[in-house]
Amino acid sequence: MSSGCRGFVCCLISPPSFITSLLPLKYHFLPGGGACFRERGGGGGGTMSTMFADTLLIVFISVCTALLAEGITWVLVYRTDKYKRLKAEVEKQSKKLEKKKETITESAGRQQKKKIERQEEKLKNNNRDLSMVRMKSMFAIGFCFTALMGMFNSIFDGRVVAKLPFIPLSYIQGLSHRNLLGEDYTDCSFIFLYILCTMSIRQNIQKMLGLAPSRAATKQAGGFLGPPPQAGKFS
Amino acid sequence: MSGARRREEPPHAQQHALANGGGAGPRGSVWGKALRSDSAWHDKDEFLDVIYWFRQIIAIILGVIWGVVPLKGFVGIAIFCLINAGVLYLYFSSFQQIDEEEYGGTWELTKEGFMTSFALFLVVWIIFYTAIHYD
Numbered sequence: 001m002s003s004g005c006r007g008f009v010c011c012l013i014s015p016p017s018f019i020t021s022l023l024p025l026k027y028h029f030l031p032g033g034g035a036c037f038r039e040r041g042g043g044g045g046g047t048m049s050t051m052f053a054d055t056l057l058i059v060f061i062s063v064c065t066a067l068l069a070e071g072i073t074w075v076l077v078y079r080t081d082k083y084k085r086l087k088a089e090v091e092k093q094s095k096k097l098e099k100k101k102e103t104i105t106e107s108a109g110r111q112q113k114k115k116i117e118r119q120e121e122k123l124k125n126n127n128r129d130l131s132m133v134r135m136k137s138m139f140a141i142g143f144c145f146t147a148l149m150g151m152f153n154s155i156f157d158g159r160v161v162a163k164l165p166f167i168p169l170s171y172i173q174g175l176s177h178r179n180l181l182g183e184d185y186t187d188c189s190f191i192f193l194y195i196l197c198t199m200s201i202r203q204n205i206q207k208m209l210g211l212a213p214s215r216a217a218t219k220q221a222g223g224f225l226g227p228p229p230q231a232g233k234f235s
Numbered sequence: 236m237s238g239a240r241r242r243e244e245p246p247h248a249q250q251h252a253l254a255n256g257g258g259a260g261p262r263g264s265v266w267g268k269a270l271r272s273d274s275a276w277h278d279k280d281e282f283l284d285v286i287y288w289f290r291q292i293i294a295i296i297l298g299v300i301w302g303v304v305p306l307k308g309f310v311g312i313a314i315f316c317l318i319n320a321g322v323l324y325l326y327f328s329s330f331q332q333i334d335e336e337e338y339g340g341t342w343e344l345t346k347e348g349f350m351t352s353f354a355l356f357l358v359v360w361i362i363f364y365t366a367i368h369y370d
Contacts, residue, residue: 049369051365051369052365052366052369055361055362055365055366056362059358059362162361162362162365163361163364163365163368163369164361164364165301165302165305165306165307165308165311165360165361165364166307166308166309166311166312167308188361193358193361196354196357196358196361197354197358199350199351199354200351200352200354200355200357200358201355201358203351204291204351204355207287215280215283
């Protein structure tokens with residue numbers, strides 16, 4: 001069975017064995033063009049180092065886990081009527097409240113201010129209900145990812161997966177140089193690269209798919225470090 | 236700075252967009268507005284999305300350049316931050332002539348999508364640096 005077929009079959013049977021089946025292989029360029037994975041020690045052609053193959057594999061894993069997380073959330077949360085209704089309500093109320101706050105003046109009556117307070121309270125309640133609905137998927141994702149991270153950590157344990165073009169700050173070195181031998185802090189461990197990939201890829205995927213909450217809703221709910229990326233589809 | 240003389244979409248462009256079945260129309264018009272100076276942005280979220288995606292594009296371009304050159308160390312990170320913030324500042328203040336107060340101030344516009352673009356920049360920089368200089 002060719003290595004490509006082996007990888008495909010392994011992927012169907014067990015994703016972890018698909019990953020481990022790729023790791024010992026080297027990526028070879030064939031004389032007539034094209035490429036394939038071969039066992040280490042195989043001759044012929046130029047070779048991509050294992051380290052760079054690990055780098056690309058981690059980016060690929062990050063994309064897959066981001067899509068998996070969004071998929072789980074879609075199945076458990078996004079497609080439910082309750083979530084759609086709550087989200088629409090929150091966005092409508094947020095925009096209405098923002099507009100009202102912009103037009104309110106210093107001399108606005110107590111009636112108007114009380115009305116705004118009531119609307120804010122209503123919005124806060126809806127936001128809380130929305131968060132409760134999302135909690136379901138958060139547990140499922142947390143459980144899946146704990147298992148996945150345990151697996152990936154053991155697969156990439158002690159492996160230098162990339163070279164950093166900078167030396168991280170000392171308190172980040174615990175993450176970037178985790179379980180790596182030696183004192184070269186430009187060696188990058190799996191977990192650091194994975195976290196960076198997830199931070200960049202997952203939010204962009206959410207934004208591209210239009211699955212993140214709106215800025216107005218997040219502002220009213222109180223975002224962490226400011227409003228995160230928004231649901232705006234680029235229309 | 237007021238938006239009194241905002242450039243509106245020309246009618247023929249809107250009709251053309253509709254005639255195309257609207258498939259590429261709305262996106263085309265947003266890109267068109269983004270690349271034209273002093274455009275009218277009635278939907279604030281639309282403009283903030285433009286800022287967000289421009290930041291991601293700048294992060295990818297700078298990550299590739301920094302990785303190929305290579306530019307190393309915190310100097311690379313500092314220059315990235317300056318260019319990212321500076322280019323977008325020039326874009327929204329000079330090119331689009333936006334009233335920053337409408338969007339909550341310069342800081343709100345500056346931090347829109349910044350952390351995501353920073354992470355993306357680091358990933359691209361690391362990938363190209365590893366591929367070209369350690370492969």
